[in-house]
Amino acid sequence: MAGKIDESLFSAHEHALEKEERCPKCGSVLVIKHSKRGPFKACTGYPACDFVESLHHNDGHVVKELGLPCPECGNELVLRQGRFGMFIGCSAYPECQHIEKRDQEPVTEGVDVTCPECGKGKLHEKKSRFGKAFYACDAYPKCKFAVNLKPVKGCCEVCGFALLLEKQTASGEVKVCASKKCQHKQG
Structure with missing residues (x-):
């Protein structure tokens, strides 16, 4: 090995702020702590002082x-x-x-897909905060209908639900009933 590791790097002051900051409530020193929601500044006078400030x-x-x-x-x-x-x-x-x-674009050009739950709204493609596409009723928040697969006009031949979904499988494209109770696959 090239050199010895400096043990002072792992001291108790690893969470110290670069410039010592003081708590605006009680005047104690602030330190950086970590939680599942990310880093934050906290007062060393805890539990007597409950000052915290998010760094996100x-x-x-x-x-x-x-x-x-x-x-x-x-x-x-x-x-x-x-x-x-x-x-x-x-x-x-x-x-x-x-x-x-x-502005949201319709799912398919020239084809309007009506929401099967409320019957009034149209289904539009939207993006989740992670960038994944899903299809939801534009009458939200009154109607909360949403599906992950691309909607297609049609009725289920088993339960009669008024919407089918396009699903890609190893054997090709299949239409599936959009009802969570049925999910019947048809040609």
Whole structure:
């Protein structure tokens, strides 16, 4: 081996902040701790002092000012980073809670797939926060119908459910009943 490991690297001060910060509540020293939700600053005076401050910035902080007016209050729209990703919202939050919704494309061009649960909404392709596609009713939150496979117009020949799903198998494409109770495969 080339050299000996410096044991001072593993001292009790491994969580010390680079610049010693003091607790705004009691004046004790702050240290960095880790939890399943990520790193945070905590007061060494715990349990007498319960001060904590998250080091993750998934709290809706402003990433970029967009220079566009909010349609509700006229203040500037900003790009924010939230816990579920980026979104556009009003800079006057929390007084104005306007959020811009992304336009969703229909599942298939020229073919409208009606929601089998509410019968009013249309199914649209959406992306989860992990980037995976799913298909949900555009009448959300009144209707919470959603499926992971691509919807196809048609009825199940066994239970009569008003929607089929396209499923890729080793033997080719199969249509499956969208009802969770049935899930009958048909040609």
